[in-house]
Amino acid sequence: MLARTLTVRVSRRMLMTTDVTAFELVHPWGRALPGYRAGAHIDVYLPGGFMRQYSLAQAPVPAPAGPGAPDPGCARYVIGVKREPSGRGGSASLHERVQEGDLLAISTPRNTFPLHPEARHHLLLAGGIGLTPLLAMAQQLAREGGAFTLCVFARSREHLAFAEELVALGPNVRRHFDEPADPVAGSPAQRLDIAELLRRAEPGTHLYLCGPAGFMRAVLDAAAQCHWPEAQVHLEYFAPPAADAVGLDEPFTLVIAGRGIELPVAADQSAVDALHDIGIDVPTSCSQGVCGTCVVPLAADETAGGMGATGATSAMSEPDHRDHCLTATERRAKVALCCSRARAGGRLVVALA
Ligand code: FES
Missing domain, CATH: 3.10.20.30 (Beta-grasp domain)
Known part of the structure; x- marks a missing residue:
C-alpha cells in the first residue's frame, strides 16, 4: 500500500434510509483535504481492523482558498455506506462504532472510474448504493455544463439514498423502483427497459454503471445486445461477482x-x-x-x-x-x-x- 494516509474527523452522520448512512469527513484542524474528481474512492481504516473502499458521494467542494493558493483542495469528503447484515463486518463497524467527532485514518482519493471528457452525453446507471460515485459525477457534470442522464434504481422510495441531492439535480435524474409507486392502488412499478434506453441513446454517449452484480450483469447484457461500443462502457463493481471469485492456482x-x-x-x-x-x-x-x-x-x-x-x-x-x-x-x-x-x-x- 503506497497511497498516503491522512486522519479525518467525522463531522456529520446522516441517516439516508433505514440501512444507508452517509458520513461527512473533514480535516481535524479545519484545513483543506486533497482534491479529487468525481468517481474517486478512498480507503477507510475502520475499528476492528477492517479496511474498505468507499466512493466519494459528492462532487468536490473546494476549500476556502488562502491568498494565492493554486489548488484550494477540498472542504470535505462524503461517503455513503449501506449496512450489509451478511457482509464481512466493514459496514457494520462503520454503522455501529463510528460516531460524530471520531477520528478515522483514510487514504488520499484515487480515481479509477473517471468521467470521459470526449463523451457527448454521459448516461449514468446506478443500482442501489452504487449511486454514490455516479451522484458525484452527475453533480460535477451539472456544475460544469456536461450533458448527462442519471437513472437510479432502488427497491422503493424508502430505499432511495441521497434523495434530496437527486432532487437538486433536476430533470436529468430518472428514478426507477422495483415496487409499485402506489402499492394500495397497485400502479405499475417504474421499471425501465434498459435495452430500449441504450438503443435510443445518441451517438457518442458513454455509459457508466455501478451497482450489485446482478444489476451490472443485466446492463452489460443489454449493452451487448445493442452492440454498444465497448470503449464507451465504464463500470465499477463493489466486489467480485460471486461466481467469478478470484482464485490463485498455477505458479x-x-x-x-x-x-x-x-x-x-x-x-x-x-x-x-x-x-x-x-x-x-x-x-x-x-x-x-x-x-x-x-x-x-x-x-x-x-x-x-x-x-x-x-x-x-x-x-x-x-x-x-x-x-x-x-x-x-x-x-x-x-x-x-x-x-x-x-x-x-x-x-x-x-x-x-
Ligand atoms: S487492488 Fe483493486 S484491482 Fe487490484
Missing part, C-alpha cells in the same frame, strides 16, 4: 521489462505479493480485481516469439485476466497485478515505472 514467472527482473510467483501468491517480497511495492486497494488501483501496462516479452524489427525477439505475454475493472480493449494493454496471472504457468511481462 508463473513475472517479468519486469527493461529491468532484468524475472520473478517466480508461487501458486499461493499474487504478483503484488511476489513483488513486495523483493522490495517493489505496487499500490493496491481492494486486492480483489475491482478497483483498478494495481493496474500496470503489459510489455513485450523480449525472450519469446518471432523476430522484431530491431532484430530482438518479442511477443506479448498472455495474461490470465481475473479482474472486474478492465474492458476487453484495456486488457490488451494492461493487467491488474493483485489478481491476474500468466496462463498455464507461463510468463507475465509488465512495465513498472
Whole structure:
C-alpha cells in the first residue's frame, strides 16, 4: 500500500434510509483535504481492523482558498455506506462504532472510474448504493455544463439514498423502483427497459454503471445486445461477482521489462505479493480485481516469439485476466497485478515505472 494516509474527523452522520448512512469527513484542524474528481474512492481504516473502499458521494467542494493558493483542495469528503447484515463486518463497524467527532485514518482519493471528457452525453446507471460515485459525477457534470442522464434504481422510495441531492439535480435524474409507486392502488412499478434506453441513446454517449452484480450483469447484457461500443462502457463493481471469485492456482514467472527482473510467483501468491517480497511495492486497494488501483501496462516479452524489427525477439505475454475493472480493449494493454496471472504457468511481462 503506497497511497498516503491522512486522519479525518467525522463531522456529520446522516441517516439516508433505514440501512444507508452517509458520513461527512473533514480535516481535524479545519484545513483543506486533497482534491479529487468525481468517481474517486478512498480507503477507510475502520475499528476492528477492517479496511474498505468507499466512493466519494459528492462532487468536490473546494476549500476556502488562502491568498494565492493554486489548488484550494477540498472542504470535505462524503461517503455513503449501506449496512450489509451478511457482509464481512466493514459496514457494520462503520454503522455501529463510528460516531460524530471520531477520528478515522483514510487514504488520499484515487480515481479509477473517471468521467470521459470526449463523451457527448454521459448516461449514468446506478443500482442501489452504487449511486454514490455516479451522484458525484452527475453533480460535477451539472456544475460544469456536461450533458448527462442519471437513472437510479432502488427497491422503493424508502430505499432511495441521497434523495434530496437527486432532487437538486433536476430533470436529468430518472428514478426507477422495483415496487409499485402506489402499492394500495397497485400502479405499475417504474421499471425501465434498459435495452430500449441504450438503443435510443445518441451517438457518442458513454455509459457508466455501478451497482450489485446482478444489476451490472443485466446492463452489460443489454449493452451487448445493442452492440454498444465497448470503449464507451465504464463500470465499477463493489466486489467480485460471486461466481467469478478470484482464485490463485498455477505458479508463473513475472517479468519486469527493461529491468532484468524475472520473478517466480508461487501458486499461493499474487504478483503484488511476489513483488513486495523483493522490495517493489505496487499500490493496491481492494486486492480483489475491482478497483483498478494495481493496474500496470503489459510489455513485450523480449525472450519469446518471432523476430522484431530491431532484430530482438518479442511477443506479448498472455495474461490470465481475473479482474472486474478492465474492458476487453484495456486488457490488451494492461493487467491488474493483485489478481491476474500468466496462463498455464507461463510468463507475465509488465512495465513498472
Ligand atoms: S487492488 Fe483493486 S484491482 Fe487490484
